[in-house]
Amino acid sequence: DTAVSQTPKYLVTQMGNDKSIKCEQNLGHDTMYWYKQDSKKFLKIMFSYNNKELIINETVPNRFSPKSPDKAHLNLHINSLELGDSAVYFCASSQGTGDGLDGYTFGSGTRLTVV
């Protein structure tokens, strides 16, 4: 019954590797997001998709590439992982065209550790 589910929950990998994080929502929401939360708990927007279309693309290294095969799924692929990529990555979804007033529903996060 999980509304927004992310896999994997934990990811430990070596520098230089390529990894993917998957996100799925069963709420029927139109908009999905990727946020990065660093060690100081600062939650920063990375990307947003509305009905499979990229609508927000913040200043993020192009090693990060989001993909949305349909409006219920948003994946994040990271190439050539660096130590600074270690963080918790949260997927979220919201109704409508990103109208935050309905509230975002967040997943439980993927804790990425690059060693």
Place this chain on the structure above:
Amino acid sequence: QKEVEQDPGPLSVPEGAIVSLNCTYSNSAFQYFMWYRQYSRKGPELLMYTYSSGNKEDGRFTAQVDKSSKYISLFIRDSQPSDSATYLCAPYNQAGTALIFGKGTTLSVSS
């Protein structure tokens, strides 16, 4: 100046205390002011929001906005150990943009 500033704490209070959590923001175009709560190792969840200036009450929680000073507050009355979490403020402007969060204030309520 960052768009949203929030004292990270940690803030430790005894059970039953009144807690005040605060944020300042720089963009005067913000009209909606959200508060999210994040428990340890969980994603944030929407607690409440207010529109423009004024107060909004929801049970033990009161959100207050002063647009003239760009200051947002969340008050928790009769705090409980279950309120122990990180509270993030998120001022919001318009559809098509994403929420911008403050760094969050970590609250610990001891019984």
